[in-house]
Amino acid sequence: MSMIRPKCFLIIALVILFSSYAEAQVGVLKGRVTSSSDAKENITIKILGLNKSVKTNQSGYYAFEPIPLGSYEIVFSAIGYQSKKQKIAVDKNEQILNVEMMLSESSLNDVVITGVNRATELRKSPVPIAVLSKKAMDQNVNTNLIEAIVKGIPGVSAVTTGPNVSKPFIRGLGYNRVLTLYDGLRQEGQQWGDEHGIEVDEYGIIRAEVVKGPASLTYGSDALAGVINMIPYNPNFEDGKLKGDVSLNYQSNNGLAASSLGLAYIKNDWKYTFRATGKTAHSYNNRVDGYVYGTGFREYNLSASARVDKKWGFSKTAITYYDNLMEIPDGSRDSLSRRFTRQILDDGDDIKNRPIVPENELKSYVINPLHQHIQHYRFYNTSQFKLGNSDLNILIGAQQSVRREYNHPTLPDQAGLYVVLNTLNYDLKYNLPDFAGIESTFGVNGMLQGNRSKAATDFPIPDYDLFDVGAFYFAKKSLGKIDISGGIRVDRRNINWNNFYVGTNQQTGFGEQVDVNSPGANLQFPSFNKNYYGLSGSVGFTYNISEKLLIKANLARGYRAPNITEIGSNGLDPGAHIVYLGNRTFKPEFNLQEDIGIIAYLKDADISMEFFNNNIQNYIYQSRLTDANGNPVVIVPGNLTYQYQQSKARLYGAEFSVNLHPSQLKWLTFNNSLAYVVGLNKNEELVNQHGRAAKYLPFIPPLQIRSEIKLTAQNTKGTFDKPYIKFDAAIFADQNKFYALDDTESFTAGYALFNAGLGSTLKSKAGKAILDVFIQCDNVFNTAYQSNLNRLKYFEYYNSSPNGRMGIYNMGRNLSFKIIAPF
Structure with a gap:
């Protein structure tokens, strides 16, 4: 017994020593993400090589704790913003890294979510994907959302039946070959007819993403054309x-x-x-036919949502x-x-x-x-x-x-x-x-x-x-x-x-x-x-x-x-x-x-x-x-x-x-x-x-x-x-x-x-x-x-x-x- 006790004490001491040493080799990386001085929520921050990622909260703050000390490349990305890479050395217990994000104008560094397994930089996707912002939609005359997309994205056209019905075609393919989604949910109406439009409120859409090519891998049938x-x-602004x-x-x-x-x-x-x-x-009306009888319409839309982030x-x-x-x-x-x-x-x-x-x-x-x-x-x-x-x-x-x-x-x-x-x-x-x-x-x-x-x-x-x-x-x-x-x-x-x-x-x-x-x-x-x-x-x-x-x-x-x-x-x-x-x-x-x-x-x-x-x-x-x-x-x-x-x-x-x-x-x-x-x-x-x-x-x-x-x-x-x-x-x-x-x-x-x-x-x-x-x-x-x-x-x-x-x-x-x- 007298020989065992010294060994136990030695083992415990070594454990404490190594634990203290290990604890000393980790630190905390935290910071705040803003854009135009406003806090930005749900910005994804990823540490390359560590398989670690977090998202900013409503106040724009994020934190990695603990992480091993060392030099890292940090990637900040979010839909609608240019991705940003930053190198930093975590060499003390707490390292602060604040970042200013820039709005994207559909550049290579824009982030998309359509047709990919998770949010992905546009430049990294081999599948042709195009993005249309609300700003671009607002600056054109549109009678429906599909018309706005046709004007803004090459390769997209539409079969029309008057001003209120536009069925999207991508690279010459349409009807059920183009899958339309609303917030990721596939749109299901009686879309098989020529005169059946897309039942979506154009004023409620902030962004449209278009995959040009087969996307059946992610969505199954009906995404043959895109x-x-x-x-x-x-919403993303100040609390209260x-x-x-x-x-x-x-x-x-x-x-x-x-x-x-x-x-x-x-x-x-x-x-x-x-x-x-x-x-x-x-x-x-047009100058050949005058007013075209039977092309009037009346449309109403209501929408509401509630989201909780924890x-x-x-x-x-x-x-x-x-x-x-x-x-x-x-x-x-x-x-x-x-x-x-x-x-x-x-x-x-x-x-x-x-x-x-x-x-x-x-x-x-x-x-x-x-x-x-x-x-x-x-x-x-x-x-x-x-x-x-x-x-x-x-x-x-x-x-x-x-x-x-x-x-x-x-x-x-x-x-x-x-x-x-x-x-x-x-x-x-x-x-x-x-x-x-x-x-x-x-x-x-x-x-x-x-x-x-x-x-x-x-x-x-x-x-x-x-x-x-x-x-x-x-x-x-x-x-x-x-x-x-x-x-x-x-x-x-x-x-x-x-x-x-x-x-x-x-x-x-x-x-x-x-x-x-x-x-x-x-x-x-x-x-x-x-x-x-x-x-x-x-x-x-x-x-x-x-x-x-x-x-x-x-x-x-x-x-x-x-x-x-x-x-x-x-x-x-x-x-x-x-x-x-x-x-x-x-x-x-x-x-x-x-x-x-x-x-x-x-x-x-x-x-x-x-x-x-x-x-x-x-x-x-x-x-x-x-x-x-x-x-x-x-x-x-x-x-x-x-x-x-x-x-x-x-x-x-x-x-x-x-x-x-x-x-x-x-x-x-x-x-x-x-x-x-x-x-x-x-x-x-x-x-x-x-x-x-x-x-x-x-x-x-x-x-x-x-x-x-x-x-x-x-x-x-x-x-x-x-x-x-x-x-x-x-x-x-x-x-x-x-x-x-x-x-x-x-x-x-x-x-x-x-x-x-x-x-x-x-x-x-x-x-x-x-x-x-x-x-x-x-x-x-x-x-x-x-x-x-x-x-x-x-x-x-x-x-x-x-x-x-x-x-x-x-x-x-x-x-x-x-x-x-x-x-």
């Missing part, structure tokens, strides 16, 4: 304050009047937001409501005067012998009896739980889309189409601890969906149920000047429906849903049950030649299951004036896309060149249906008939941008972009039989060039803070590469649109911002034009016209006045 993530406002803004906008062409009130409040760990928006407009992470719960009354144009008119006519009969209606619309109704804000009523409800929670050096992200959301299309003038309260779509979305992502410099994520996401027809007369699609599930693994690693990322994903989607019978209502004479035992019951949709499987993935790298020059390359395989209208449709969509015919045997689409880009951020210019090649298997597209004699098949009088086709396809093209900002002329910016895409139908049998008429794909945008010169004062001129004036042009080439088979599309002449605008922030004598003012004029010279992606171009019921103009033209000159008053 992703548009619309990110709402997240209530702030907000009032936005007002008037546009002269269609008399659009819009107003929006936003509120934000922060108390302790909680953040609250609220927004209410209203918009109304009568029919738009040491364990954060949790945000939000709710949104969208309500839109939108007229349905059909393009019917008098054959001689070309004045628009309107339908007043159901039975016995002659589309070429309708009464002319009175002049006073063309400029009326009263929604006409033939209209759509779209309502969209969204409720979701997104949370992050910090687990040491890893974190778990959970997103759960519920949505309901209600769509009514009223097309019966003799029974205006009877909906032709009435569908209710309920969707439950789930998304779980686990960001694993960094291992050997590898950042990786494992995720599972999908949705449960059900669509039901209500008291309607037309049934273009069956009642269906859908279940979607997919799992993925994504990883990235930096090797010196090379950043590598990639991953793999597997998906399964089940879609099914029961027998769906339609009969005739004896009182109204219209169609109605009936059961199998009803007299005259017709089986319009035989039962269906099928599983679709998809394997997708990507691999790419970014080579940082220098801090300002890099090369990106990416190879991605995307997947998309056929949507409900492509496999199940068999009836009239009243709002589109189209009878759709689907095909139950369609296979999923798969594409293989190669991207390569060269990007340079120089002292006086930003230059980018992006090239892509996209081969698609089982590509699904619309084609007009004709009989054996080549005449259009008419199932419902006054409505076109389209049948879906499937074949191989190839799309290739490029985007170039040169943005000049001379360092010696800081008041001058000159931005230029070019986007070009060709879509080829690779159905060799069809092309050999019909030649050039079947060579190209439908809905492919032509070559387009955008150019803007902007002059901005660099200081305050009286009450005007940094006033600007700008001039821009959008030039579209002829589209002679179109799908002409069965007159599905026709040649579209090129055109040029010239726009001008000015604006400024008005400040008080104390230097406080009072008002932001924007005045913009689009189509200054009132050019008459037709976009090849404008569906109204094909709303024509005659073989010739007295003025030689066929179909409906796009909007003419439009002067916009917009003010935003913060408080």
Whole structure:
């Protein structure tokens, strides 16, 4: 015993000694992050090589404790700010490092969250991603959010049905191939139709991120062409304050009047937001058609959110409501005067012998009896739980889309189409601890969906149920000047429906849903049950030649299951004036896309060149249906008939941008972009039989060039803070590469649109911002034009016209006045 005790004391002494020594070798790194002297919350600070990261609190403070003494490289990053690297030696018990963050103008160092496994610098992502800020949106004339994105990001276009419906296309691919997200939650409405827009309040969006290329790896089906993530406002200011803004906008062409009130409040760990928006407009006009009957709308939006931030992470719960009354144009008119006519009969209606619309109704804000009523409800929670050096992200959301299309003038309260779509979305992502410099994520996401027809007369699609599930693994690693990322994903989607019978209502004479035992019951949709499987993935790298020059390359395989209208449709969509015919045997689409880009951020210019090649298997597209004699098949009088086709396809093209900002002329910016895409139908049998008429794909945008010169004062001129004036042009080439088979599309002449605008922030004598003012004029010279992606171009019921103009033209000159008053 006497010999053991000295050994025990020796061991204890050594433990105490080494513990004291170890304790002496660790320290604390802390500091504060600000921007323009304001504290910044949720700035991510990472110590390279230690796999440690923290975020700033509401007051902008952060702390690492304890960490070993030594020299480190610290990275500060956040969405909307330029990333910042700082070297520091932690050589004492407490080291202070304060940092000032600079707002990003979508530079290489901007941080994005869309299409990546976790917040990532733009420069590190090999996938082409573009960012559009609210500032850029405010400085243009927009009637909806997608229109703003189209104007601001090369390679993005839109199929339109009047001023309030814009469906995004990315590099020639659209419909369900472009996945739209709201705050990371996939947008689920009745988005399969041409005339179905995106149910989002444009005034509540602070930023849009666009992935150009397959993003199925992260999101599963429907991201074959890319992703548009619309990110709402997240308040970040002093605790205990209530702030907000009032936005007002008037546009002269269609008399659009819009107003929006936003509120934000922060108390302790909680953040609250609220927004209410209203918009109304009568029919738009151009110098060929005058006022285009049936293009007015009235839209309301409400949204609210509550977020709590704690040491364990954060949790945000939000709710949104969208309500839109939108007229349905059909393009019917008098054959001689070309004045628009309107339908007043159901039975016995002659589309070429309708009464002319009175002049006073063309400029009326009263929604006409033939209209759509779209309502969209969204409720979701997104949370992050910090687990040491890893974190778990959970997103759960519920949505309901209600769509009514009223097309019966003799029974205006009877909906032709009435569908209710309920969707439950789930998304779980686990960001694993960094291992050997590898950042990786494992995720599972999908949705449960059900669509039901209500008291309607037309049934273009069956009642269906859908279940979607997919799992993925994504990883990235930096090797010196090379950043590598990639991953793999597997998906399964089940879609099914029961027998769906339609009969005739004896009182109204219209169609109605009936059961199998009803007299005259017709089986319009035989039962269906099928599983679709998809394997997708990507691999790419970014080579940082220098801090300002890099090369990106990416190879991605995307997947998309056929949507409900492509496999199940068999009836009239009243709002589109189209009878759709689907095909139950369609296979999923798969594409293989190669991207390569060269990007340079120089002292006086930003230059980018992006090239892509996209081969698609089982590509699904619309084609007009004709009989054996080549005449259009008419199932419902006054409505076109389209049948879906499937074949191989190839799309290739490029985007170039040169943005000049001379360092010696800081008041001058000159931005230029070019986007070009060709879509080829690779159905060799069809092309050999019909030649050039079947060579190209439908809905492919032509070559387009955008150019803007902007002059901005660099200081305050009286009450005007940094006033600007700008001039821009959008030039579209002829589209002679179109799908002409069965007159599905026709040649579209090129055109040029010239726009001008000015604006400024008005400040008080104390230097406080009072008002932001924007005045913009689009189509200054009132050019008459037709976009090849404008569906109204094909709303024509005659073989010739007295003025030689066929179909409906796009909007003419439009002067916009917009003010935003913060408080």
